[in-house]
Amino acid sequence: MSKPDDSKGGLEISRRRFGLGLAAGLGGASIFAKLKNFVKPHTGVSFHEAEFYERIPPDKKISLIEDEK
């Protein structure tokens, strides 16, 4: 069975296991078994200040969610 290529989003996630989406297809062998020696999989996000943004002056109204008080 042919597999889509990944520029089209061709990574076929068969299941999420141990924190990794395992790719099907040639060359898509998971390296999780090795990776788990280095890192601990978990669900979580990071908190890293991004680049390429600017603050909007307070007098400019934007029609989005209301600020928390």
Added chain:
Amino acid sequence: MSYPAVRCNLCPRECELSHLERGDCRVRINYQGKLISLVYGKPCAVHIDPIEKKPLFHFLPATRVFSLATAGCNLHCKFCQNWEISQINPEDTSNLTLDPDKVVRIARNKGCQSIAYTYSEPIIFYEYTYDTSVLAHQAGLRNVLVTAGFINEKPLRRLCKVADAANVDLKSLSDEYYQRICSGRLKPVLDSLKIMQEEGVFIEITNLIIPTLNDDPDLMRRMCDWILNQLGPEAPLHFSRFHPQYKLRNLPPTPAEVLLRARDQAMAQGLYYVYTGNIPGSGGENTICPNCKNVVIERIGYHVPGIHIKNGTCAFCGEKIHGVWS
């Protein structure tokens, strides 16, 4: 307390975000007046792939590429085949903690020659992509972007300084298609392609042909003309086969003959290197010397049984073959 709103200038959407609101990409959030990336060092997919899977056919063929992705995307293509990670918030995927230095170390230890920022969209994990790329270069590794190219000029030019190659998904030459099917726009993508070329990033292009949506021969002819005129005849082009996915499960897979016909037409228009993807064994994966017409790179799927290129030239006639070969 009220916090300032911010405008993200990373991609053409330029999302304006109030405190605690996140951008269209799902991974950048305004927190107390600062724009925060939620996915720095938090990939949800990590694999070692053949470089041919990106697809890159003219860049270090038959090598291994360490490939990673985080959740999120700044486009919302109805045909996305990675929608399970691209159209989801990062807190809903299972993520690794993999800082840039660790990515580079593992990639080297695994014998990879390059790192690919791929599967979802490297633009939306920009800071992670950039920092990892810098370290990768220091370690002698190359960097590959697999992207839709929907990014603003300033961040793109900076990223190009550390990118070696890119496969850019040119989804159609129709802005209406971009808007209706992908929630994007065409012009920023075309601009990105020109900027990448100008900045010296090696580019290959992929066009996913979807039955009834973008398979009009005239539209494809115009797209090939654009590539020919703006990027030159040497720009490799991959026509890729659609598989029913995500919101387009009602459409059939692209017939193989449509892809082969598109390839023939593109080559007749003057493009040297045109490929068909996802139909292994069709012969449309081989690289053919534009001068002597011999096969200089044989491929079967991701397998590369033969490379007949010496010092960047055809082993049969000496013609220069466009690419990065070492």
